[in-house]
Amino acid sequence: MANVFLVGAGPGDPGMLTLRAKEIIETCDVMIYDYLANADFLKWCKPDCEILYVGKKGGDHTLPQDKINDLIVEKAKSGQTICRLKGGDPYVFGRGGEEGEELVEAGIDFEVVPGITAGVAAPAYAGIPVTHRDHTTSVCFITGHEDPTKSESGHNWAVYGQSTSTLVFYMGVGNLPMIAENLMKNGRAADTPVALVRWGTRCNQTSMVSTLENVAAEAEARKWKAPSIIIVGGVCALHDKLAWFEKKPLLGKGVVVTRAREQASGLVNTLRGLGACVHEFPTISVEHLDDYNEVETAILQLARYQWVVFTSVNGVKFFWEQLAAIGLDSRIFGGMEIAAIGPATADALRERGIIPDFVPDKYVAEHVVSGLLERGIQGSDVLIPRARVAREVLPEELKKAGCNVTVLPVYETKLVQASGEEIEEAMKSGAIRYVTFTSSSTVENFFELISPETLRCYPDVKIASIGPVTSKTVARFGFTPALEPEEYTIPGLVEALLADNK
Structure with a gap:
C-alpha cells in the first residue's frame, strides 16, 4: 500500500474538499502543505501529526521545489503516512507530477487524490461558466507564470489569440499586461471580456470584469494582487447575471466563534454558508x-x-x-x-x-x-x-x-489552553467584524486569553451576545454588546448578525 498521498485540497472553500482527501488528512502521520491549501483543514489532523509548511508565494519560497521533493522522500522512507496537501489539483499547475517522479525514482509507492481546480471553481463562484453553448464549446488552462529557467516560452500566442476557447490563466496577475498585449497582437479583439477572480471560493473572494484592452490598467488602479485566476472570453459577460457567491449577506465579514469545538459546527457552517469569514476560537472545551x-x-x-x-x-x-x-x-x-x-x-x-x-x-x-x-x-x-x-x-x-x-x-x-495571538492579529488587520458569545463561560474564558484592554483598541469590532445573561457577563468586563437577539438561540444570533448587515 502507498504511504505517500499527493492530495488536492481544492480551491479553498472547505465544502470543496473531497471525502477521500479528508480521510487522508485525518489519518496521516506527516502533513506537508502549501500556501494555497486552506489551513483550516489542519484541524482534522491527529494530535500527534507532524505538520510542515512549505508554501510558496510570489517568489517567496519557504522551501524550493527540489528541497520539498527531498523532504517528501525522506519522510516517506521513515515508514510514516505522508499527506502532501496542495491547493486545487496536484496535477494542474501544482507540480505534483514532479513530486510523483521523484517518488518513483526513490522506489516509493504513492497515490494521487485529485482536487477541484481553481480554474473551474473560481469562475463558477464568480458567475462565469467556463463553457456555454452561446459562447464557447472549449476551455484552455494556461499557466501565467512559466518556468523561468526555460530557454523559450511554451506559449503559442497565435493559437491563443485566434482561438474561440475560454482561456483560463493561473498565477498570471503579475504578467497581466503582457498576457493582454500578446492576445490582442495575435487576434483577440480588444473588447473581449476579461475577468479576474481573487481568492476564488473563499469568504474574501473578489472579482472584476473588464476588457482585454483595459484590464491591466484597471487591475493596477485597484491594486489587484495574487492569488487570482484570469478568465478571457465571452463567458465573462455572464458575470453580473449569474454571480451568486458575492451576493451572500455576510460575505467577507469576519466572525469569531467562541463556542466549544464540539458544539460549534452548526454555527460555523451556517455562518460560512452566509459568506462569513469564520475564525474558530473555542474558549471552552466540554x-x-x-x-x-x-x-x-x-x-x-x-x-x-x-x-x-x-x-x-x-x-x-x-x-x-x-x-x-x-x-x-x-x-x-x-x-x-x-x-x-x-x-x-x-x-x-x-x-x-x-x-x-x-x-x-x-x-x-x-x-x-x-x-x-x-x-x-x-x-x-x-x-x-x-x-x-x-x-x-x-x-x-x-x-x-x-x-x-x-x-x-x-x-x-x-x-482551552490556546493563545489569543491569531485573533489579535486578525483584529489588528481589520479582518474581524464580530465576536460572538453564546454563554457566560465563553465570555469569561475569552477574556482570560485576550484582555479587555486589547479588545478596546478595536472599537469597530462588535460584540454579539446570545442573550441577557451572557450580556451581563460581557458588561462585567466593561462592554455593552452591540447585538442581542430577541430569541436567545443560535438561529436568533445569526438573524441578529444578518439584520446588522442589511
Whole structure:
C-alpha cells in the first residue's frame, strides 16, 4: 500500500474538499502543505501529526521545489503516512507530477487524490461558466507564470489569440499586461471580456470584469494582487447575471466563534454558508467527569423524581451516555415530566425518543421557573443534569417554590489552553467584524486569553451576545454588546448578525 498521498485540497472553500482527501488528512502521520491549501483543514489532523509548511508565494519560497521533493522522500522512507496537501489539483499547475517522479525514482509507492481546480471553481463562484453553448464549446488552462529557467516560452500566442476557447490563466496577475498585449497582437479583439477572480471560493473572494484592452490598467488602479485566476472570453459577460457567491449577506465579514469545538459546527457552517469569514476560537472545551458514580446512582434512583430538567444539549448527551453505559434507555423516564431549556435541547431529546413536556418561550432561568410553576412543579422532586459549574438561579428559584432539587453534574467545561495571538492579529488587520458569545463561560474564558484592554483598541469590532445573561457577563468586563437577539438561540444570533448587515 502507498504511504505517500499527493492530495488536492481544492480551491479553498472547505465544502470543496473531497471525502477521500479528508480521510487522508485525518489519518496521516506527516502533513506537508502549501500556501494555497486552506489551513483550516489542519484541524482534522491527529494530535500527534507532524505538520510542515512549505508554501510558496510570489517568489517567496519557504522551501524550493527540489528541497520539498527531498523532504517528501525522506519522510516517506521513515515508514510514516505522508499527506502532501496542495491547493486545487496536484496535477494542474501544482507540480505534483514532479513530486510523483521523484517518488518513483526513490522506489516509493504513492497515490494521487485529485482536487477541484481553481480554474473551474473560481469562475463558477464568480458567475462565469467556463463553457456555454452561446459562447464557447472549449476551455484552455494556461499557466501565467512559466518556468523561468526555460530557454523559450511554451506559449503559442497565435493559437491563443485566434482561438474561440475560454482561456483560463493561473498565477498570471503579475504578467497581466503582457498576457493582454500578446492576445490582442495575435487576434483577440480588444473588447473581449476579461475577468479576474481573487481568492476564488473563499469568504474574501473578489472579482472584476473588464476588457482585454483595459484590464491591466484597471487591475493596477485597484491594486489587484495574487492569488487570482484570469478568465478571457465571452463567458465573462455572464458575470453580473449569474454571480451568486458575492451576493451572500455576510460575505467577507469576519466572525469569531467562541463556542466549544464540539458544539460549534452548526454555527460555523451556517455562518460560512452566509459568506462569513469564520475564525474558530473555542474558549471552552466540554469534558467528561473523572468519576460517574454519582450519575449512575441518580439514574438508578430516577423513579423518585417527578421532573427532570435538561438545560443544554450537552446535558442530554452526557446523561444518555451514562444510561447506555449501564444498559438502560429512554424507557426509564416513564411516568415523569421532562423540561428542555431551548429548542436545541428539545431536539436532542426528541432524537432519543423523548418529547419534552415543557419548552419555555424564552430561554433564561427566570422565565423557565415561571413556566414550570404554571405547570405545577411546586413541591416536586426535580433532577437537573447539567455542567459542574453553571448559574444557580434555576435550582435556587425552584427550591424557593418548595421543590426538592438535585443538581447532577454530568460534564464539565474547561478553559482551552490556546493563545489569543491569531485573533489579535486578525483584529489588528481589520479582518474581524464580530465576536460572538453564546454563554457566560465563553465570555469569561475569552477574556482570560485576550484582555479587555486589547479588545478596546478595536472599537469597530462588535460584540454579539446570545442573550441577557451572557450580556451581563460581557458588561462585567466593561462592554455593552452591540447585538442581542430577541430569541436567545443560535438561529436568533445569526438573524441578529444578518439584520446588522442589511
